[in-house]
Amino acid sequence: MKNDKKPGFNLNFINTNRSYFFLLLILFCGLFAKNFFSAYNICAVTGNGSLVIYLGLGFTLCLIAGHMDLTVMYVSTFASLLCLGLRASSGLPWAVCILLATLSGTLVGLVNGILVTKFKIHSFIATLGMQFVVKGAMYIYTGGAELSIGRDYALNEALNGTVGPLPVSLFFLITTAVTFLLMAVLRYTAFGRNLCMIGGSLETAWLAGVNSSLVTTMTFIISSTICAFGGALNGIYSGSASITMGEKGISPLMIALTAAIIGGTSIYGGKGSVVWTWVALVAIAFLKSLCKKTELQVLVIAAILIVCIFYETLAKYHRDRVVGTRPNLRLEYLNESRK
């Protein structure tokens, strides 16, 4: 149909791909900063930003399903503490430590899922409570002390080291692999499509015969598992773990939320992509290296977040105002195009 072709500048295209434009903008601004594009800086920035990428993935997954998971940050911190603590106390091999730490995340995700699906508590409130349970458990486990990797530098160096000619660390490569794996799960499996469906419309999903309780529980489990895995790896990558990890300056949870929304994940559920979140988080990591002062980082990130939420809200407001006012809009359109 010739009417489909819109002339000139397409705003919708920019809106859909806003995370890519955001990344390009940050990289362009990087041209004016000193040593911004050096291999060392890129390696450090992407490596340090990897933990937040895991949180962002988990958060996006829950947001697509129409839920919110506030526990992601504490789950990852707890996993990193558990991973380093197990290694120090019992000398298990790293693989077992990482596995056990990841399983702790799975457990928290299972509890979250049961609270949301069986006890019918709103996910925001349920995870708000779980956040404090995990926080308390964390303090009881460590007694408030900081755990360190000791002299086991082998895996730490492997994660920090670059692979081949690429200027990024192994940790970031693993993160990227997880992201694209998750994207494949969301796009090509029945589970992924069901996830999008229950986020878009729970009623439609029910009519289509989707077991929404199972899918929601699985979503929380996957989200927490990914965050725990990321947290365990980050503990090894940075060589130390403390209970206040990531609480200095801006909360990683807020960065995850910001990235999910900048990336175009709908705050009403049903739409979104983990790759967009990944791009937005890489951009935010570069942004953090661009402006060094914490205060400025908070302001810039918050301003971007608020602009995105405002835009989405306004768009929905205008959409809702049209609903019901002209019920035969499609017929009018067809009549006009026939003429």
Add this chain to the structure above:
Amino acid sequence: MPDKKAATPQNTDAQHSDSSAFSRIFNKLGIYVVVILLILLGMAVSGGQFFTSGNIQSILEAVALIGMVASGLIFVTYSGNMTDMCIPMEMAFAGMMTVQCINFGFWAALLAGILTGALIGLINGFMIGKLRANPIIWTWGFNLLLSGIVRVVWGGKQLYADTVAESTDFAQRSAEQFYSISRTYIGGIISLMAIVMIVMFAIAWFIHAKTAFGQKLKIIGTNYDVARFSGINCTATLVLTYVLCGVSSACGGIFYAALRKTASYENGTGYDFSCLTAVLLGGVLLSGGKGSVVGAFGGVIAYGILNNILSWVGLGTYEKYLVQGIVFLFIVWLNTYSNRKLGKA
């Protein structure tokens, strides 16, 4: 009382099963039963020292700030918007503004702080009432923006009233007056903060039970669309709701800044969670449209006594998190469960 009329049909329903009778009782004034049980537990745990004036004083002081904030938060929860995540920054910002304006005199500084809270509430109310933003995500994001603004404007520093005040006699006196508001004791036991909290709850009770605004809010909280189609000005009502929440949070923030003698951007951290716990403990439903200010007051008291008992048992700040989280989840579950049993899911 409109509540009694509403309870009559539930009475007949309740005879059918025990569980819904339990739910109904819990939803009414069950929280005061919990308060009495907690007091008995406290007497057992503390070994008779529970009713010493020092202990009552510390409970009231700990409760006062939460109570002030909760007296405004109850309207937001009641209107069906769950919670206001802006509370930490409303408190912190109001405290900062009060300390910054201390040179213009004590009362002008208080006014500046309260107006700050009202302005933040106004913006929230416009976004949520007029543009129908997602209440949680908007207030959460706005909280971050305010935190960024406060950090950039004051450079991430802490403010002290006596250093901000100029060396004139007037400014120094108002700074001293500012510090003293959290340390005034009436009759030697009850602090001024507790009195202010009770007065604020009385005002909240009046607004909630006796004015047209409270009735409108009940309809909005029960069903937004019905309220809109029956000709209620939802925008104005929700704006007023958030302004009330902002003002009460600002009051809490000012007293907090005076109590700690510093105003900084992290002043109100954690208050969003504890105030929500207190409000939910008092039987206000998360889905909105049900609950009472009297119940919420009981919730605040119960929360304070619970914390006090945990201290008597010997738990540190961090072990308390675990218990508080579990209590919170249990209360929310009971809240949702009783709601579903009454057929109001």
